[in-house]
Amino acid sequence: MNYTTQLAVLLLLALPMPAGAQDATPPAPRREFRSSLSVIEDATIYSNLRVPVPSAFNQLLVEPSVGLRYRHRLTLSTSLAGIVGTHSETHVQGRVKEAYAGLSAGDFDFTLGRRMVRWGVGYAFTAAGVLDPPRVPTNPTDRLNLNQGRDMIKGDYVRGPHALSLAWSSAVLAPARSPLRDTTAFRYNFLVRGFDTSLIAGDDRGGDAFGALTFTRVLGQSWEIHGEAAWREQGALLAGAKCTTRSGVTFIAEFYTPPNTPYFRDSAALPIAGRQRFFFFDVGKNRLRELPGWKEWDVSGYLVANLNDLSYTAILDTNRRFGNRFSAYLHLEIPRGGRTSGYGAAPYSTATSAGIRFQL
Amino acid sequence: MFRINCILRALLLVLLIGFLFTCIAFGHAAPPPTPDADSLLKRSDSYRNGWPSYVLRVKITNYESDKPDEERLYDVSQKGVEKTYVEFMSPRDKGRHMLMLGDDMWIYLPDTSRPVRITPLERLSGDASSGDVARTNYAADYAPVYLRTEKAGQEECYVLELTAKRKGSTYQRVLYWLRAADARPVRAEFYLTSGKHIKSATFDEYAAVNGKSQLRRMTLYDEIRHNSHSVLEYSNIAPRELPDKLFYQGRTERF
Numbered sequence: 337m338n339y340t341t342q343l344a345v346l347l348l349l350a351l352p353m354p355a356g357a358q359d360a361t362p363p364a365p366r367r368e369f370r371s372s373l374s375v376i377e378d379a380t381i382y383s384n385l386r387v388p389v390p391s392a393f394n395q396l397l398v399e400p401s402v403g404l405r406y407r408h409r410l411t412l413s414t415s416l417a418g419i420v421g422t423h424s425e426t427h428v429q430g431r432v433k434e435a436y437a438g439l440s441a442g443d444f445d446f447t448l449g450r451r452m453v454r455w456g457v458g459y460a461f462t463a464a465g466v467l468d469p470p471r472v473p474t475n476p477t478d479r480l481n482l483n484q485g486r487d488m489i490k491g492d493y494v495r496g497p498h499a500l501s502l503a504w505s506s507a508v509l510a511p512a513r514s515p516l517r518d519t520t521a522f523r524y525n526f527l528v529r530g531f532d533t534s535l536i537a538g539d540d541r542g543g544d545a546f547g548a549l550t551f552t553r554v555l556g557q558s559w560e561i562h563g564e565a566a567w568r569e570q571g572a573l574l575a576g577a578k579c580t581t582r583s584g585v586t587f588i589a590e591f592y593t594p595p596n597t598p599y600f601r602d603s604a605a606l607p608i609a610g611r612q613r614f615f616f617f618d619v620g621k622n623r624l625r626e627l628p629g630w631k632e633w634d635v636s637g638y639l640v641a642n643l644n645d646l647s648y649t650a651i652l653d654t655n656r657r658f659g660n661r662f663s664a665y666l667h668l669e670i671p672r673g674g675r676t677s678g679y680g681a682a683p684y685s686t687a688t689s690a691g692i693r694f695q696l
Numbered sequence: 697m698f699r700i701n702c703i704l705r706a707l708l709l710v711l712l713i714g715f716l717f718t719c720i721a722f723g724h725a726a727p728p729p730t731p732d733a734d735s736l737l738k739r740s741d742s743y744r745n746g747w748p749s750y751v752l753r754v755k756i757t758n759y760e761s762d763k764p765d766e767e768r769l770y771d772v773s774q775k776g777v778e779k780t781y782v783e784f785m786s787p788r789d790k791g792r793h794m795l796m797l798g799d800d801m802w803i804y805l806p807d808t809s810r811p812v813r814i815t816p817l818e819r820l821s822g823d824a825s826s827g828d829v830a831r832t833n834y835a836a837d838y839a840p841v842y843l844r845t846e847k848a849g850q851e852e853c854y855v856l857e858l859t860a861k862r863k864g865s866t867y868q869r870v871l872y873w874l875r876a877a878d879a880r881p882v883r884a885e886f887y888l889t890s891g892k893h894i895k896s897a898t899f900d901e902y903a904a905v906n907g908k909s910q911l912r913r914m915t916l917y918d919e920i921r922h923n924s925h926s927v928l929e930y931s932n933i934a935p936r937e938l939p940d941k942l943f944y945q946g947r948t949e950r951f
Contacts, residue, residue, distance in 0.1 A: 370790070372787070372790040372791060401790075401791070408939070440941070443941065445941070454810035456810075457810070477805075481806070494940075494941045494944045495940070496940060497797070497944070497945060499944055499946055525945075525946045527797070527800070527945050530799070530800060532800070532802075532813065532945055532946075552813045553813075554799075554800065554801075554813055554814075554815050554816070554863075556815075556816075556863070557815065557816045557817050557863070557889070558815050558816070558817045559815060560813045560814075560815050562813070578813075578815070579815075580815050580817040580818045581817070582817060582888070582890070584817075584818075586818070625921065625924075626920075626921075631760070657788065660766065660767055660786060660787055660788055661787050661788065663788070695787045695788050695790065696787055
């Protein structure tokens with residue numbers, strides 16, 4: 337707070353207050369602190385397993401997050417996950433999802449550390465998210481919050497609706513056998529006439545150079561459209577739309593066609609399969625307020641399909657809130673298709689997850 | 697002489713009758729001055745937007761059948777009429793934030809780790825919608841027309857009809873009761889494009905902040921589910937210098 341503001345606040349405090357309700361102006365805080373804790377107990381049961389493993393899997397996840405900001409200049413933030421998993425045996429795992437320091441100086445922001453960055457604009461797929469955690473179309477919202485950021489140095493210049501970002505991400509701390517490489521990437525993000533547009537370019541050390549364009553736009557009262565076009569050895573394309581009805585039901589559809597190159601190839605796809613085509617369709621509604629007693633319920637159902645081999649996974653998600661801190665959910669996955677197909681290769685006929693979430 | 701007197705008397709009578717008619721006619725026809733709807737609306741906005749740049753905290757308590765069933769906290773930063781940044785502070789929503797830039801709106805969800813564009817219709821969801829929290833500059837969003845003057849409770853009020861003049865307006869039409877003495881909002885009715893009366897509001901409590909009267913509490917009544925209402929309580933209202941960076945659409949920081 338500068339001297340003039342301090343003086344103004346002191347003068348105002350010294351003024352006689354009229355009787356009745358009168359708020360004193362709180363000063364701008366020098367230090368701000370944010371923390372959250374999420375505890376999830378998740379149990380998954382697989383039916384008709386085609387591999388000799390136990391059909392039940394239990395996980396307890398403890399996910400604390402802490403953020404500290406000093407004088408709007410310095411930021412320290414970390415987000416961790418501890419997982420106790422019980423399958424055939426119990427294992428404990430710790431993950432650093434994010435841990436970074438940020439420095440803000442005028443129009444510039446600098447970040448050092450592990451940071452979650454998402455430059456892609458797709459819900460289920462991305463062609464342009466070169467620093468993003470991997471998108472899993474059957475779990476587009478990362479429902480257990482297990483995604484990890486990339487280790488990076490990033491500089492951002494933000495002026496109005498324009499932002500230039502330059503990032504260098506190291507793969508030194510990436511897990512063994514991870515396909516990640518050191519990546520240098522640049523993004524120019526701007527908002528013009530309602531189009532939130534990004535131009536992305538960069539290079540993977542020892543790999544390919546790449547370029548991409550992304551956009552989102554709202555049309556009228558109920559439509560949002562988004563798209564990505566990327567070039568990395570070959571072209572990849574994503575086109576999507578979201579529509580909200582007056583009753584609050586939201587539909588999301590996406591079409592994605594990546595080339596069958598090592599960078600874009602799905603783990604289940606064969607190298608000879610050629611260019612892939614995927615489709616995603618989601619219909620959901622948060623807060624079923626119109627039904628008496630269902631206000632605390634969220635429901636969504638979605639389908640991810642590989643249009644090449646006509647395999648698909650249908651998913652149903654329900655969530656029910658209890659008070660301000662507890663919620664329970666049910667997640668049902670039904671993969672279908674040939675044994676060698678993209679989604680039919682899943683070694684079970686259904687996977688049902690149920691869990692309880694506590695948030696502090 | 698007699699004739700002159702008669703003429704003068706007749707003339708006097710005509711003048712007198714004419715004067716009386718004029719008084720009656722003008723006395724009845726002269727309408728009270730019509731209030732300027734635009735300046736009334738701008739003045740009413742100052743009860744919720746006291747400074748060009750400010751912060752406040754909003755606590756929303758949802759009631760079902762008069763029992764509190766849900767509570768949410770938001771920290772709101774407002775700069776001008778076009779820029780609003782809302783940080784969600786409730787345990788369930790921690791990490792979420794919402795940005796409004798003119799007609800465009802984004803919500804950042806921690807589970808997707810990116811800002812998601814939201815459509816005007818998505819802003820309407822919930823008992824107290826995101827639009828109710830983030831869009832409080834009615835003069836920027838609506839074109840006002842003065843309808844009438846009437847009593848709302850004990851208060852003599854001007855009634856304005858507001859019609860959405862931009863895509864980003866939360867509602868298509870608003871009927872707005874402003875206290876005649878000082879243009880302070882008293883109550884409102886909110887309508888959708890279909891004409892459906894979706895919500896009503898009462899502006900319940902004001903308090904002086906830095907010498908300005910500011911809204912402290914309002915109640916939103918759900919006109920579709922009549923047993924449901926939300927109370928919005930405003931606190932920590934303070935003028936504050938806010939950097940433009942706070943309102944960048946690609947923002948993903950926890951702060």
